[in-house]
Structure formats: structure tokens, C-alpha cells
Amino acid sequence: MKGIVCEEVGKFVLYEDLTEPVLEKGKAIVRIRRIGICGTDLHAYQGNQPYFSYPRVLGHELAGVIEAVGDNEAGLHAGDQVSIVPYMHCGECSACAIGKTNCCKNMKVFGVHIDGGMRELVSIPLGHLIKTDGLTLDQATMLEPLAIGAHAIRRSGLAAGDTVLVIGAGPIGLGVMALARYAGAEVIAMDVNEERLDFCRESAQVKHAVNALQPPQEQLAAITGEPKAAFVIDATGNAKSMMNAFGLVAHGGSLVYVGLVKSEITFNDPNFHSHEMSLMGSRNATMKDFDFVLKAISAGYVDIDRYITHRTSFEGMISCFDSWLKPESKVIKALVEIN
Missing domain, CATH: 3.90.180.10 (Medium-chain alcohol dehydrogenases, catalytic domain)
Incomplete structure (x- = not known):
């Protein structure tokens, strides 16, 4: 063969x-x-x-x-x-x-x-x-790449009515955005590529987008009234983005890494502790996540x-x-x- x-x-x-x-x-x-x-x-x-x-x-x-x-x-x-x-x-x-x-x-x-x-x-x-x-x-x-995004959403604890910042508008990030909307969340997309952000608005039906090349906290504040988000999911697989994401998580919020990078990740411990931040890795997916994706596709999301x-x-x-x-x-x- x-x-x-x-x-x-x-x-x-x-x-x-x-x-x-x-x-x-x-x-x-x-x-x-x-x-x-x-x-x-x-x-x-x-x-x-x-x-x-x-x-x-x-x-x-x-x-x-x-x-x-x-x-x-x-x-x-x-x-x-x-x-x-x-x-x-x-x-x-x-x-x-x-x-x-x-x-x-x-x-x-x-x-x-x-x-x-x-x-x-x-x-x-x-x-x-x-x-x-x-x-x-x-x-x-x-189904498989979308299930990766579904698992990240489940790890985060995101629920209907919550707002989530999704960093990275590649295939996994776009899947996270679409499935977060299906879960009833308000989604803010963030990327360095304006064309990708346009794609988020048009195809993933994301209402709000942040260009990471401009001060992101100012853009977040203009959208939500707060410079940080309670839920942040980084799908970039970029070490700099993953480390910068700590500065975008609100007090008591959570940060999920669904992207994987072959290097060290560091963060400021006082900032991490003062926010009582939850940091989570998200790996692969389970059958529960595949079932969630099947329902989302059937619902047209x-x-x-x-x-x-x-x-x-x-x-x-x-x-x-x-x-x-x-x-x-x-x-x-x-x-x-x-x-």
C-alpha cells in the first residue's frame, strides 16, 4: 500500500x-x-x-x-x-x-x-x-482538532455567560472560539495578524478582537470595561505569548495552555500568587469532548x-x-x- x-x-x-x-x-x-x-x-x-x-x-x-x-x-x-x-x-x-x-x-x-x-x-x-x-x-x-479545543474549554471551567479571551487564531484557537460560543460564552479573539482577526469575526462569528501588537489591556478595557479577563486560553504554542498571557488574567481567573512549546515557560510568582490564578495545561481530549464537538457541528456552530x-x-x-x-x-x- x-x-x-x-x-x-x-x-x-x-x-x-x-x-x-x-x-x-x-x-x-x-x-x-x-x-x-x-x-x-x-x-x-x-x-x-x-x-x-x-x-x-x-x-x-x-x-x-x-x-x-x-x-x-x-x-x-x-x-x-x-x-x-x-x-x-x-x-x-x-x-x-x-x-x-x-x-x-x-x-x-x-x-x-x-x-x-x-x-x-x-x-x-x-x-x-x-x-x-x-x-x-x-x-x-x-472532530479531533476541535475536540482539543473542547477539552481546553472544559478544563477552564468556562460556563454560559462568561467572557473568555482566546489567544491565537490558528486552527485550534478558532475551534476554541467556535465551541466557546456554543457553550454560551462571550468570546474575544486575540492575534498579531489582522487578517486572522477578520477571519475570526467573519467565520468564527466572534464579536470582539484584540490585536496583540497594540497594548492588549487597553483594548480589553475598551471592550469589557476591565483590562483583564477571568478566562484566558492560549492556543499559540509561542513561548512569549504564553508568558505574556499571565498579564491578561484577572484576579481569581484562570489561564489554560492548549498550545505546546518546546522550551521553558517562566512567570512572576508574586503576580501569580496575588491573583490566586489557576494555571492549567490542556492535553489531547476525551470521548466526552468528541461528543461535545459532534453536537456543536450538528447545531451549526x-x-x-x-x-x-x-x-x-x-x-x-x-x-x-x-x-x-x-x-x-x-x-x-x-x-x-x-x-
Whole structure:
């Protein structure tokens, strides 16, 4: 079968003869039809992804059709369209025991720690498949990145009527914005790119936007009457932004890092303590978050067609990838199609 391997930093190779998976008990063979490209893939290609080794088959934002499956109690059959939950947890560690499968001690993320879905066929445990009847393949592919945002919202404790500042208008940040609106919150978008902020207003239907290149506290005060926000979610994966975010959290407020950066993060402890601030990391997602996303898409809160700005065939991905790294390409979400 065909597959694309990231053999080393900056090098993809298309293979025609990768070994096909064999059907095993408790698993299904899935024919991949869509692959979403996310920041993890870009960082891995550039050599900036933590917990990563080469060579590796990338791809964890996936949708496809079940090719083969044995008898099962999950109600899955050959021909079912599915989305893949790529977080392969152990089910035995202390985190899994309390339901935090998203931060399993022995986590193996498909396409990061183990080979992923940038190939024609994959073998997936039945518990990591979600039937996506009624969704398009594009929508099914976007469940995973949106679930990342849903988990960050749940971590924050955000509720209907609250105001949240979302920093970073990339795919994850945009998902956070749309899902926060679905949760009933008032959303303020913040980014350094005015075009991205316009996109937030038009496509994510965010009423208020803050340009981070201008004094953000003044802009926040003009919007809400307060220079800081009770809920701040940073989706930038940028160390400077993540550290500056401390200055935007109100007394008694919370800061959630959903973006990941491969470096140290520091903050002023007296400021942190005087605010009695809650600082949280948000990693991956759980089935509860996927369910939340399914409901939000069904309710029309996420316009997937607007988020997907670039497409290519499987064979054409390698030649496109470098261009997607350039700011001038204005990629929000790139999608690879396999027929």
C-alpha cells in the first residue's frame, strides 16, 4: 500500500509498498480518506515537536471507511464512515483509572509516538473509532482538532455567560472560539495578524478582537470595561505569548495552555500568587469532548468549509508541504484527500 514517511527533519518519502495491516481481534482495518494537517505535523517536519522520533508516518486528524472488522459489540460494520480518536491510552495507569485517558502516563499518540494515518490502510482499536453518519468526510476529519479545543474549554471551567479571551487564531484557537460560543460564552479573539482577526469575526462569528501588537489591556478595557479577563486560553504554542498571557488574567481567573512549546515557560510568582490564578495545561481530549464537538457541528456552530483553506491529493502532499509552512500561503487548515 501507499504511505508517506517523514524519514528525518525536512524530508518526506512516498512509498508504494508499505506492509498492509492484518485484521486483529478488537480492531478494525480502516481505509483512510481524509488527513488533516496540523501544527504537530508541521513541527515534526521542522524538527520542533516534543516527544518525537524519526522515521515516522505522520497523520492523526483522520477520517475513513471501515474496510474490515470482526464481530463486535460496538455496532461497527464494514462500510461505516468513521473518525479516529488517535490517543492510544493504556487503560491501567493512575491517570486512566480516574478517567483522564487524555494524559495517560503511557500515552502513544497515533502519528506522533507511533506511526499514524498518512497511508492507505490502518489498524485501529474499536474503542478509538467514532461512527460519523450524517457528517461529511471533511467534518469527520475535523472532530479531533476541535475536540482539543473542547477539552481546553472544559478544563477552564468556562460556563454560559462568561467572557473568555482566546489567544491565537490558528486552527485550534478558532475551534476554541467556535465551541466557546456554543457553550454560551462571550468570546474575544486575540492575534498579531489582522487578517486572522477578520477571519475570526467573519467565520468564527466572534464579536470582539484584540490585536496583540497594540497594548492588549487597553483594548480589553475598551471592550469589557476591565483590562483583564477571568478566562484566558492560549492556543499559540509561542513561548512569549504564553508568558505574556499571565498579564491578561484577572484576579481569581484562570489561564489554560492548549498550545505546546518546546522550551521553558517562566512567570512572576508574586503576580501569580496575588491573583490566586489557576494555571492549567490542556492535553489531547476525551470521548466526552468528541461528543461535545459532534453536537456543536450538528447545531451549526462550526462551519468546516470555511476552515479548510487548502487541499491536495495524497500524491501531491509532499510538493505542497513546504509552501504550507510559509505565512504568505495563509493556511488555516490543509486537507489531504485519498480516493
